[in-house]
Amino acid sequence: MTQLRQAPSPIAALINKFSKLPTIGPKTAARLVFHLLNRPRHEAQSLAEAIIAVKDNVRFCSICYSLAESDPCEFCSDDRRDAATICVVAEAKDVYAIERTAAFKGRYHVLGGLISPMDGIGPAQLHVKELVERIGRENPREIILATNPNAEGEATALYLSRLLLPLGVTVTRLAYGLPIGGDLDYADEVTIAKALEGRRAL
């Protein structure tokens, strides 16, 4: 019997690697690989280099844990930004969602996730201790909890408000202009700006 042939191994290897990325299934992965095969080599080369560059040239700020090319990051080292207001977000990408509104002029603190017992993520896995230490050190006036308006985001906000209120700091939460069940990164600028305006004390 004739042997069943599969795609050459470099193709199978790249399909496999693309399939491991979020939102990309095997069919889409194959489509990406055959697309790259039809493009000039320099395009594939520059994609490969951009992947390496993002790992080598982007680090986490040691103060706020946002993504930066320098440490401290551009937010923490910018004296024009109000150090008395710290906006707490789940992920580094959420910082840019808020920046796009141009409605916030304070500093940030990235938790690195949300409390999710199902996934084994508790406060110890997040930058919560660092937030408490930072509040002790910088003595801010207000902490804005800008976690996602879903179950994990709410639980994390509730946990943080109970932890931080005894420290004598004002703790606020983004207003429910945000659509419930959504993802902060997918909200439009106006909605996020409204949510910032209408934030309420906890």
Place this chain on the structure above:
Amino acid sequence: MTQLRQAPSPIAALINKFSKLPTIGPKTAARLVFHLLNRPRHEAQSLAEAIIAVKDNVRFCSICYSLAESDPCEFCSDDRRDAATICVVAEAKDVYAIERTAAFKGRYHVLGGLISPMDGIGPAQLHVKELVERIGRENPREIILATNPNAEGEATALYLSRLLLPLGVTVTRLAYGLPIGGDLDYADEVTIAKALEGRRAL
């Protein structure tokens, strides 16, 4: 006024490059980048290397234009495969869709696309001349036209049947077990196998 901050430039650069790939929009591209930032460096490195490897180690077979690590490819150099039957497909990926059925034991010929006047693709842009030369050289018994069951695939099959029948070769078309308007690469193995069985003379 405080300057509006954007994501560090290596992030923006990679988001931009991912966005240029098919099926990937800016939101998905950003999600892929932030996923890679959360993974170990060696994972990103091996993805980058796999992208380069696919370009450097995969070439087109000079006989059938399928993708291969060697030239001639594994299909053309395999004496156990029936050289008297050539299956003509639009794209290299279609070869693997047919191989998965294990119902075909002949050779292949990849056109490199389909006739599409709207996109400026005519027979001259495809490996049609090479197919005619190959038929003259190899004198096969049957040419199976396995182009997609859509407008471009039908037009290409009709064009090829008119071109090849005068050469004295039998020209067949995959049976309409394939769902009309679909894409060969997305059909399941049983459907493609049925279509191979029921192929009809043109």
